[in-house]
Amino acid sequence: MKNNTMIERFLEMMSAERGASGHTLAAYQHDLQWAQDELSSHSVSLFSAQKKDLIGLLSLMHTFGFAVASQARRLSTLRQFYQFLYAEGLRVDDPSHDIDAPRQGRSLPKIISEDMMKKILDLAQLEVNQAVYGSKNYLRALRLQLLSEMLYATGLRISELVSLPVQAVRGKSYSILVCGKGKKERMVLLSKKAYQVLLQWLNLRDQGKDATSLYLFPAHSETGYIARQVVARELKNLAKRAGIKSKHFSPHVLRHAFASHLLQNGADLRAVQHLLGHSDISTTQIYTHVLEDRLYRLVNEHHPLVDEQKAH
Numbered sequence: 001m002k003n004n005t006m007i008e009r010f011l012e013m014m015s016a017e018r019g020a021s022g023h024t025l026a027a028y029q030h031d032l033q034w035a036q037d038e039l040s041s042h043s044v045s046l047f048s049a050q051k052k053d054l055i056g057l058l059s060l061m062h063t064f065g066f067a068v069a070s071q072a073r074r075l076s077t078l079r080q081f082y083q084f085l086y087a088e089g090l091r092v093d094d095p096s097h098d099i100d101a102p103r104q105g106r107s108l109p110k111i112i113s114e115d116m117m118k119k120i121l122d123l124a125q126l127e128v129n130q131a132v133y134g135s136k137n138y139l140r141a142l143r144l145q146l147l148s149e150m151l152y153a154t155g156l157r158i159s160e161l162v163s164l165p166v167q168a169v170r171g172k173s174y175s176i177l178v179c180g181k182g183k184k185e186r187m188v189l190l191s192k193k194a195y196q197v198l199l200q201w202l203n204l205r206d207q208g209k210d211a212t213s214l215y216l217f218p219a220h221s222e223t224g225y226i227a228r229q230v231v232a233r234e235l236k237n238l239a240k241r242a243g244i245k246s247k248h249f250s251p252h253v254l255r256h257a258f259a260s261h262l263l264q265n266g267a268d269l270r271a272v273q274h275l276l277g278h279s280d281i282s283t284t285q286i287y288t289h290v291l292e293d294r295l296y297r298l299v300n301e302h303h304p305l306v307d308e309q310k311a312h
Contacts, residue, residue: 169216236249
């Protein structure tokens, strides 16, 4: 069986059985194609590769200066691929099973303050107010305002928001049912402001040439909806116009801000886990560093020994 055929079968399985998104499948294909090309240059087949060959790939990535996260991701792809071959009876062993992944420190997410978020959202509103109603500039400004408000209000992944079906927001409700990673559904809530902007956008969207589109943010693209890269670029430019370093602003930073600001204001970690769509609480626990100041104030304000210590 040819390598490409096995890769195709693996991708089909990941899509059908595990609900991998198109973006994830493309990443798997890229990783496996890279491994196949590197191995074939040494007269080794991806199908018949042994442990020493995979260790050689890790060494090559290190030599080329691949980030530790990239090395770990590619090894993870190879693990899943060889586990698939073993489960299907296409190999009698898994050459990747006892290879240690590169160790990486878990970086803390970039956080922007509530004041900075207010500044950005206020500017988005101002740019809508200054545009001529119904013009292209108005529609573009309103779309950017809605994207900003929804990302911050819901904590959605950018891939979830840009591909959101318009029917998901048709109901007269502040809640939205989202289909996230692994096709897992969860409920997220809009703020009052985000809901108001959403209604304005729907009113104009439904009068335009893309009224029949399946998506909330239609675009003339292969997918039918606005590209993530377009949103990222527009958000960076918005932050720059607001006087904030654009390198610190992205759709993912808005997701981090959503989680961090909720926790800073007393939200339960489990509730934030659900809203973010994290299947494992350990993924959400990266945000707990933002609780330190709040917990410090809580202890100093309410612990019975604090007053005694102050008296001395």
